Amino acid sequence: MLRTVAAVVMDSVAPFELGVLCEVFGVDRTDDGVPEFDFRVCGEHAGRPVRSGVGMLITPEHGLDALADADLVAVPAHGVTDSYPPAVLDALRVAAARGATVVSVCSGVFVLGEAGLLDGRRCTTHWRHAEELTRRFPAAHVDPDVLFVDDGSLVTSAGTASGIDACLHVVRRELGAGVATAIARRMVVAPQREGGQRQFVELAMPECTGDSLQPLLGWMLENLDTEHSVADLAHRAVMSERTFARRFAAETGTTPGRWVALQRVLHARRLLEDTQLSVEEVAHACGFGTAALLRHHFHKLVGVAPKDYRRSFACP
Structure with missing residues (x-):
């Protein structure tokens, strides 16, 4: 059951993509019949600000230990770089190994790749990054022409709007169509840009x-x-x-x-x-x-x- 959601932030985090996760999982919509999520913004050091890519500081309330019991661990878009904090990568590996669902929005998939979570898995990212993702992680099966890919415990999405699609898809998959529709209605977005098979793929129209x-x-x-x-x-x-x-x-x-x-x-x-x-x-x-x-x-x-x-x- 999807109850605890942890969003991981580091320097160069993209506020809008982080906001996608906050909007879907962090807003109390119990008055609409949506179960309350235990939503946590996590960084390598609790209370220590990280720099966004657009000139603002974001202070995570929780440290990486808050990933220990999260049902879903999400990585928003970050600046694409050759290295990410080893402690973050280790925490992501541990979360995936114990069975947590791992989600990335846009370039957040590069963090998952550095953690070794893309090997042998289907995934996607923003079309501008698809070639580099393929080059850097040749063991991954990158599909550049889709909104998002559901590979079971790994869900990856393309740009900002498709991050919303992917998150609503996970909600629908875990909690049902009614909950996903209620969240989408409050967000004023389409609730049905997803399908039913395990490795979900939908062409962008x-x-x-x-x-x-x-x-x-x-x-x-x-x-x-x-x-x-x-x-x-x-x-x-x-x-x-x-x-x-x-x-x-x-x-x-x-x-x-x-x-x-x-x-x-x-x-x-x-x-x-x-x-x-x-x-x-x-x-x-x-x-x-x-x-x-x-x-x-x-x-x-x-x-x-x-x-x-x-x-x-x-x-x-």
């Missing part, structure tokens, strides 16, 4: 950066149960098919077909979690038409079958 297609995208989301050919969408957008395809890719990072399929899968996940609709009914509601087509796309994007996902993540 770039958000629309322009505004010319926003009305069309909104209409498509409201009409997922209908077919959307490129010709029809181009006509609605008052563009040629070629111009529309180029504009759509520029603003969403993908094709209309892939974008629609992803949105349908996301809608299917919500229905599987929140309703008692059969898989066939979910397929029709999402625009897939048949349960077989839903299963194909759902497994491709989420990694598990719809029924298995519902069994794991349906709200009680």
